[in-house]
Amino acid sequence: MGTERKRKVSLFDVVDETSVSAKSVKSNGAMSNINNGGSSLINRWNGKPYSQRYYDILEKRKNLPVWHQKEEFLQVLKKNQVIILVGETGSGKTTQIPQFVLEAVDLESLDKRRKMMIACTQPRRVAAMSVSRRVAEEMDVTIGEEVGYSIRFEDCSSARTVLKYLTDGMLLREAMTDPLLERYKVVILDEAHERTLSTDVLFGLLKEVLKNRPDLKLVEGGPSGRKIVVSTNIAETSLTIDVVLSLNDIRGIGAIGLQYYQMHPSLYGMSPSATVLYGSHAPGWHVPSDSKEAHKAADEAKARFGHIDGDHLTLLNVYHAYKQNNEDPSWCYENFVNHRALKAADNVRQQLVRIMARFNLKLCSTDFSSRDYYINIRKAILAGYFMQVAHLEHSGHYLTVKDNQVVHLHPSNCLDHKPEWVVYNEYVLTSRNYIRTVVDIRGEWLVDIAPHYYDLENFPQCEAKRVLEKLYRKREREREENRNRK
Template sequence: METKTAEQRKVSDEFKVPAVKKQKFDAPVVNKQDIQIETANNRKRHLDDNSEATAAKVQTFKREETQIDLSKRNPLTGRPYTQRFWDLLKKRMGLPVWDYREKFMELLNKNQCITLVGETGSGKTTQIPQWCMDFAREKGALANRKYMVSCTQPRRVAAMSVATRVAEELDVSLGQEVGYSIRFEDCVSDRTVLKYCTDGMLLREAMNNPLLEQYNVVLLDEAHERTLATDILMGLIKEIIRQRQDLKIVVMSATLDAGKFQNYFDSCPLLSVPGRTFPVEIFYTPEPERDYLEAAVRTVIQIHVCEEVEGDILLFLTGQEEIEDACKRIRRELQNLGPETGDLLCIPLYSTLPPNQQQRIFDSAPPNKPNGAISRKCVVSTNIAETSLTIDGVVFVIDPGFSKQKVYNPRIRVESLLVCPISKASAMQRAGRAGRTKPGKCFRLYTEKAYKNEMQEQTYPEILRSNLGTVVLQLKKLGIDDLVHFDFMDPPAPETLMRALELLNYLSAIDDNGELTQLGSLMAEFPLDPQLAKMLIASTDLSCSNEILSITAMLSVPQCFVRPNEVKRAADEAKARFAHVDGDHLTLLNVYHAFKQHKEDPQWCYENFINYRALKNADEVRAQLAKIMDKFNLKRVSTDFNSRDYYINIRKALVAGFFMQVAHLERSGHYVTIKDNQLVNLHPSSVLDHKPEWALYNEFVLTSKNYIRTVTDVRPEWLIQMAPTYYDLNSFPDGSDAKRKLYAIIATSKKTHQ
């Protein structure tokens, strides 16, 4: 037996192996009354085994293939199938879910609603919707009418990626028979019969068609993630199926809590599909890590150098900035290892990456070196790779134990994305990614004690930790007024609902009786937060809707300024060239205008430290919002650029939407938020070179300090003029500088008008 190198000993010392080293991720256990199929070839699956079951399956396929007329036409296109279709079909038939096709179709025929538990990698997301499409096509043909199937995903990346794969499997063009729909992007046509979409987009469709009459089957995939939109959809669908006996519903989950969904949908049948799993060895750190990012990068390098088993690496991190930073560090470390080390292809994955770059995660690892050194692929991903996407070839998983989650405090009306510990269920899902194609290893960058004693069992549903303003507006638009008795799977706190109603009332989206106003109905048509929608609509009367369109688009995409560590000063100088004296919103407008003036030139973006992808995305978002404005006859207008009112009108429009998000500079030199009395600081990224007395902000950022980010200098008289109800000073806390100043302004205004 070979002796371990110093590097290999280092890896062994780095992690403590728990008492039970091998932990197999077995198929979910279900109750006896649930539908369970026991066959010899689904208890243990190996991609590379030569079991009789697998061999028999391949032989059966070959026999069937010889009987197939290869000129057989695709019912979706009317064209003969290509060879690629038959090649992919062979792979599809090897997926665990294929053993359950007959049983699934039988259940779909006999029941209106089905719950399906399918481990990640079982093939449920790609195959089940295709079978539902076959079912709908058959029923549609019998009824001589068009058919359509919708499959929701919690994430944009998954909707696009899965639709691309399924279009290939069905031998059709993406955007034709198979398409996807995500916020600000529709890739569908009149020919589309299978549509993957984000759960939020299906919710928006329901606003225009409350019974979802365009669909024969609706699938809610990744329901275990319990996103805000999925929870609302489940409540709506439960009501819809009482009125539409012809609509079939399939709820799919990757975790063992599917019984909760089954009970919610009146004890509907549960079908359990195991994945293809191998033993996964789990390692914990002996002590908590001070810097999990540094520890993660170190672990990637150690695995690459020391592990003698071929296989790719999957590293989970919390967001774009962290992921890009990790990729840079990994590449830098690799350069120090010398030419004898195997290549390591480092690929980032997060939601705002363009589709062609997202697809790189499916690329093969580089070939091994002639000296035998192993080359690998390392995917650095958000939690989208936990269940939404399956990346074959992963043998090593690195789990720092964190993800970004929305957290809402209704008392101070602040919603923030915070880095939070994951749940045990998420940790299990992450570890399971290592056992897809062969035995794997999962390196948890936290202690075993933390896993057992500190982590929650399941991720807290989003509806219990989110601002519900958008949700309540959508429900009102759907005609659901009795929010207290709406059938939520987990009802939100009454205080959170009351805060949402209060917000919409102040924005004039609902009246004092809780009824949706004409303005509120129009606001609901925009795929935006209520404040942004109100700002955009108000801008038409202030003759600045063109500019507010651009600002809204820029606020809807990731940060546009790039600030690399090695050239921070140059990046700051470039940013200063775009800076507007009144603040960050108008600076974003300057950036967008300059981008268009330079004909969307990527080189110009690079030279000015601007994120080209973010600007292109903003341009697309702007076009989508402009279409909605045109549809509802909202004028796209501008004030003359040379007029003194040009920037004043834009700032007034900002106040029309964000008057509740204003901080006042107190005599102490600190900012305090209006009404909620939170002590805050201007974010260091702000271009403001002075401290305005009244600062309107887009975002409240919770870190070690409270920051307000994307800030604009506004005038107090605009606050009283644009939002007299909110700025009724009788409702303000006593003793604040802001209240005293506003009283003085009102008194001065009264004297002026006497």
């Protein structure tokens, strides 16, 4: 890490292009001109002459605000391991920064037969695809060759790829087989403000990886007003950009999450709960808009699948019925169920089965007739979403754990009561703060499943903390009694 705490660079300071163009940066053993990405007429990435299209696009790239800060960015990148980059939307961060990085770093690996890569994460699959195609065009290379992308169910990259765009979730998946991300020289977390569970886990994982790989560089990008901020201290992340609550809070999530996955295959493997865990973000229901009668019929259909403990288990009931009815689209239509969402969820489940087979994990699940069947699924959901928990206060409203945001159960939920503790999938802001797709959990599970996160020393004062204190004391008494029996 660098010793400098923070630097501010305006994206809109005009730089003398004449002086900048005279400078060059050495990368991968070749000299590259700062302004044209190559000092010759030959494209260094594929060995072919540059097309006229390349030069036409290049002139437009030079007008982007971020282009004027290129030299300064490269100098900061050279001196520091972690950079936090904030700039206005449209400044060129997403397309230009990865290309700047490519010019500046040596991609040679210890194994001379393969080069290392630059990873640039995107919050959405469509963004990873579209941006990679744009950058491939700007670099005058073929998509899938020197520039590629990786999203769920589609890997458009090759052994020639030096810049890969991918979702946070796909980078986490790669970390399962490459824990130190040794194939990458630089990781760029673009649009990191669009925070998801995968983003939080990725931050925790990267913090550990950076400690063990001083050669790896991290660039984090997000939006701002009219300034770009370059920070060289990872501990400042939550202060410089409102992305995560606190890196200290999630310091072990990456490793712990993977360990839990391997320790409890019965909760994640063959159980269709995997469908709920990874598929419930997609809308599961068709909402008719034509008449009150249709709305009433849709509500009645949804009620037939309802589970007393929450939306996740209701969706699981839908999945069971979908499979029992041979995945029939007509059945989905008649029951106001989104066929596309269920088909995608089934694909995810099959993918998880393949992953478990690759890691030689036992494919098993609790018997459907067991009283623990739904309990284990609820515990599994909590194990994955332990940061997305809310507690019911005596005032009648919910507070999200740790950040103490007042929220309400979304009207679309299927609960007929207000549980003391719930896990939620989505935080929705409309006229009120809502949590959507919720499931009833028990407070003692928080103590058992995620004690690393529910460490009361760093917990804000609230009713939830007082309840957890009692639960921790109860667990300690039980341990003491067990020791005495022995």
